[in-house]
Amino acid sequence: MTIKIVKASVLALFAVSVLSAGAYNAQAEKDRKALVDYMMKKFENPLKNRAAHFPYSTDEELKNNMTPVTKVEDFRLGSYAFNKEGMAQYEEIKEMPPYEDAIDAGEELYNNTKGIKKCFPDPAIAGEYPKFDDKKNRVVTLTRAINDCLVANGEKPWKVTKGKLADLEAYFAAKSTEAGKKVDIKIPSKAAAEAYERGKKEYYAQRGYLKLSCANCHVQGAGKRVRREYLSPLLGHMTHFPVYRLKWQGLGTIERRIKGCEKNQGETPHKPGSDWTAEMVYFMSYMSNGLPVDGPDIRK
Template sequence: MLLNVVKSTVLVALASCIMNANDFNVQAEKDRIALIDYTIAKFEDGDKNRDKFFPYSTDDELKNNIQKNVKYEDLRKGNYAFNKQGQYSYNEINEMPPYDELVEKGEELYEDNKALQKCFPDVTVAGDYPYFDEEKKEVVSLTGAINKCLTDAGQKAWNEKKGKMAFFQSYIASETKDAEKKVNIQINSAEAAAAYERGKEFYYTQRGYLKLSCATCHVQGAGKRVRNESLSQLAGHTTHFPVFRLKWGKDKVENGLGTLERRMAGCVKDQGQVPPKTNSKEMKELLYFMAYMSNGMNVDGPDVRK
């Protein structure tokens, strides 16, 4: 099933589109449903289905650390959806989340900046980004929209990976979560469908000297252990950003919170390739594809990861 997802191309997507806004996401919906079905089946019973999903995994790992019957709504928790050992520490940390004070900083930034208030009169919009701008024919990320708002008002753009950008995005995510809104990515044109396909192609293409793709780890490899970590699944990946990583914040709490672009740049680098720039076409289209794969899930950010 996933091979069919990978093999679809931009040309196929465009050729299959009917000139109706509701039909341009047909291929993307097929991809999303196939991914969800695959992921739910994978974590139904890792021990029972080891030959199909978990070859070379140890008995101890499959029987004692992989949660069975993982539910769709839990996928937004990343590897804590199935990682029994990690669930305890995750729940413990979230009793007093290290990002709480940073969310407050983000709220202060909003309250002190008239430009941001004008650009984002409703801050419960974390699930609506990235979106495809039909006039400019390009994907707009939340990071890009915030910096454009600032620079249009004659202000200096923020760092795209951390600091004020992450603080403000954490406030937006928190408000969206409290409003119980879901990820809602739209594909309403042939150009948007093509952007989605390019993002998907990037995600599934093996690159770099390690010949890895994002999917190697987070689709086929989801649930498998690499060193001391279990690899998380693509489904739900974008729901919990910006994210506070203990690794990032070990020296300074403010540095612990990072945008999705920050995480993806690091992940692509770990694959053995040079990551696309944070506000590049390649990065934005990659995030567009990833966000669509979480469509319908509740926004759950900000959150904690190792």
């Protein structure tokens, strides 16, 4: 009888443990599904949704240049998913991608930089980061993981916005795309869930002298024009970094892009690679869970 009671207690504790572990991402899943639902409904028929979402666009623009989005995975293309003219330009540039040299440089770094191959034996890992490290109690972006590896092997960390680090990330992204990997971000603990919530809070917080949030442009504002360019949606943002921006004439990490967005908001940017940036990236990445990795890529 005693043995039966002990077994029952152990099984009950195990069940509670499994349930708790699975529940840490419950709110994040609600957020992600709500975002997917919002974006799919918004872009399923831009002309029909003009009053609700595109009040400043003309009927001609919505009918002739805005492509309805019917598959959620198309959001990996950013604004090109619904921008017919932009998609044509994108496909033309992709015939001879300007980031190919960066992928080659990244492969050389992977093979010849002390410790890197040991830290990352499988280079097809772009969709697995950021991760939450419970021992260090912090979000580990791919950028941080690379620099942590370098330091652990007696090397100096690389600049987090461009250069060698962006090249190596481009190689990781290319191998992940080639392998058909998808974004797969985990929230394994209460501390991880709290980090996610902080990132979400900052994404929706109004900042800077313009009093804008990231969501103003990339959730509510997704699909609206700023001059000739359409604002891209949060859904899919983290599938394709690092990116080669025509404005930069070079490759940059997500840390570089966030810094530029903060400047555009009229805010003094947080330090790239900071905990603030890492938690923002954690939230953004979870929102793209399940979408195909599609990097590196090109944006204007």
